[in-house]
Amino acid sequence: MDTLNMEHALGEYLPVLIFLILSLVIGCLFVFVNFIVARHNPDEVKNSAYECGFEQFGDARMKFDVRFYLVTLLFIIFDLEVVFLFPWAITFGSLGLLGYLSMMSFLGVLTIGFIYEWRKGALEWQ
Numbered sequence: 001m002d003t004l005n006m007e008h009a010l011g012e013y014l015p016v017l018i019f020l021i022l023s024l025v026i027g028c029l030f031v032f033v034n035f036i037v038a039r040h041n042p043d044e045v046k047n048s049a050y051e052c053g054f055e056q057f058g059d060a061r062m063k064f065d066v067r068f069y070l071v072t073l074l075f076i077i078f079d080l081e082v083v084f085l086f087p088w089a090i091t092f093g094s095l096g097l098l099g100y101l102s103m104m105s106f107l108g109v110l111t112i113g114f115i116y117e118w119r120k121g122a123l124e125w126q
Contacts, residue, residue, distance in 0.1 A: 070122055081110050 088095070088103050117123060 074117060074122065078110070078114070081107075 084106065085103075088099070092099070
């Protein structure tokens with residue numbers, strides 16, 4: 001490959017390099033401005049436990065409730081179901097009967113799993 005073709009190939013990556021540099025500068029600028037402008041007086045509400053239900057500062061070896069992690073894993077499983085549905089829905093016309101039956105079996109297995117979790121009480125938060 002001669003230098004003319006290499007310069008042309010590198011020139012095609014120049015917009016990507018500019019985009020990366022610009023995004024890095026804007027990101028650092030936002031963090032810097034937030035550090036300068038934001039108030040630094042957290043109150044008791046800001047330091048309270050938010051989603052996980054644990055105290056923010058405490059012993060790392062304390063006992064904890066597994067239900068939060070169970071709900072999180074269930075969310076990830078059913079979120080992945082939706083991720084698999086998008087490409088299937090886009091190519092639905094070209095897949096034919098086999099593609100339809102494959103997705104219906106996939107959804108059937110997930111539905112059976114959802115019903116099982118529901119009956120076992122994994123979705124109850126009490």
